[in-house]
Amino acid sequence: MKFKILTDSTSDIDQTWAQEQAVDVLGLTVQLEGVTYETVGPDRLTSTVLLEKMNHGAKPQTSQINVGTFEAYFRQVVEAGQAVFYVAFSSTLSGTYQSAVMAREVVLDDFPQAEIVIYDTKAASLGQTYLVMKAVEVREAGGSLADALAVVEDLAPRMRTIFLVDDLNHLMRGGRISKTSAIIGGLVNIKPIITIARDGSLQSTAKARGSKKAVSTAIDMILDGLADDTVLVAYADQEEPAQVIAERLRENPQITRVLVGPLGPVISAHVGPGTIGVFAVGKEER
CATH class of the missing domain: 3.40.50.10440 (Dihydroxyacetone kinase; domain 1)
Known part of the structure; x- marks a missing residue:
């Protein structure tokens, strides 16, 4: 039925x-x-x-x-x-x-x-x-x-979620992360990397110095133990960085499909401008 x-x-x-x-x-x-x-x-x-x-x-x-x-x-x-x-x-x-x-x-x-x-x-x-x-x-x-x-x-x-966020104050204002995490993430040239944990909460799991390093770190995190041939990439207001990530992912022979789309207004309201999200299924539970 x-x-x-x-x-x-x-x-x-x-x-x-x-x-x-x-x-x-x-x-x-x-x-x-x-x-x-x-x-x-x-x-x-x-x-x-x-x-x-x-x-x-x-x-x-x-x-x-x-x-x-x-x-x-x-x-x-x-x-x-x-x-x-x-x-x-x-x-x-x-x-x-x-x-x-x-x-x-x-x-x-x-x-x-x-x-x-x-x-x-x-x-x-x-x-x-x-x-x-x-x-x-x-x-x-x-x-x-x-x-x-x-x-x-x-x-x-096993759904992995990685957000590269420009300003953690948006997440702090909505009560999704602590004030301490927002302050640390706001340090000069530090790009925080946010994931969704096993319990569904947001966690600041890594920090990279500069956007290029953050992108490389996010890609490595997604590819490590990847279990599916599909990866999804989302963007707030800047599609070009998302397409750059998508092209790098397509270079991996294990990946046959990369879908790119915009973040909607609810998620955008919490993560703010400049955010990129990457999503894929891993072999192990988060």
């Missing part, structure tokens, strides 16, 4: 592709200069607009998807007689996952036989998107929701 695949806007998923592949996307919101913006739909806030304002001192805030939004979505799917598989943003970085869990319990009170599967990827951005892509592949091949869940459960703990 076909099932619904759901994700959220922290996945930075290409929304045109999502529509074509019948992937539903719910959006977190961004508060910017006193205005609340949606991150899904034709009138959504774009990263281009957001990052330009951040370059001029704006300090956006993001809000999780609320319980009511999830409940309305789950009810609609269940009343249509379908199951749903929600590939969710890291629960450590947002309350969105917990909102979905609470909404599921409310809906199951009325529809106890409904199948609503919520999986905490402990991932973000294009790493989360890649897990959605694999779930879509399973569904298109005729697999069940249980089959898709099994694939995602295998891949997610």
Whole structure:
């Protein structure tokens, strides 16, 4: 039986592709200069607009998807007689996952036989998107929701996420890293390297002197024990550095596919201008 695949806007998923592949996307919101913006739909806030304002001192805030939004979505799917598989943003970085869990319990009170599967990827951005892509592949091949869940459960703990960040103060302001880490990362000519740990939290795992060294370090970290032939590269407001990394990755014979795409507004609001993200599946769990 076909099932619904759901994700959220922290996945930075290409929304045109999502529509074509019948992937539903719910959006977190961004508060910017006193205005609340949606991150899904034709009138959504774009990263281009957001990052330009951040370059001029704006300090956006993001809000999780609320319980009511999830409940309305789950009810609609269940009343249509379908199951749903929600590939969710890291629960450590947002309350969105917990909102979905609470909404599921409310809906199951009325529809106890409904199948609503919520999986905490402990991932973000294009790493989360890649897990959605694999779930879509399973569904298109005729697999069940249980089959898709099994694939995602295998891949997610091995999903490596590396962010090269220009200014850690954005992450500190959002409470994602400590003030001490932000201060150390702000030292002259030091390029901090941020990863998502096994529990889904952000960690400052390395520091490189200068951008070139940081890029080389990030590539080495991705290639060490690589288990898949696909690597994804995301960028905030500067695509050229991301394409440079992509070209270097394509030189590796083990890699047959490198996908490059922009960071969405929710992730951009936290990591800030100049950020590059690299994502791949490793042999070992993070």
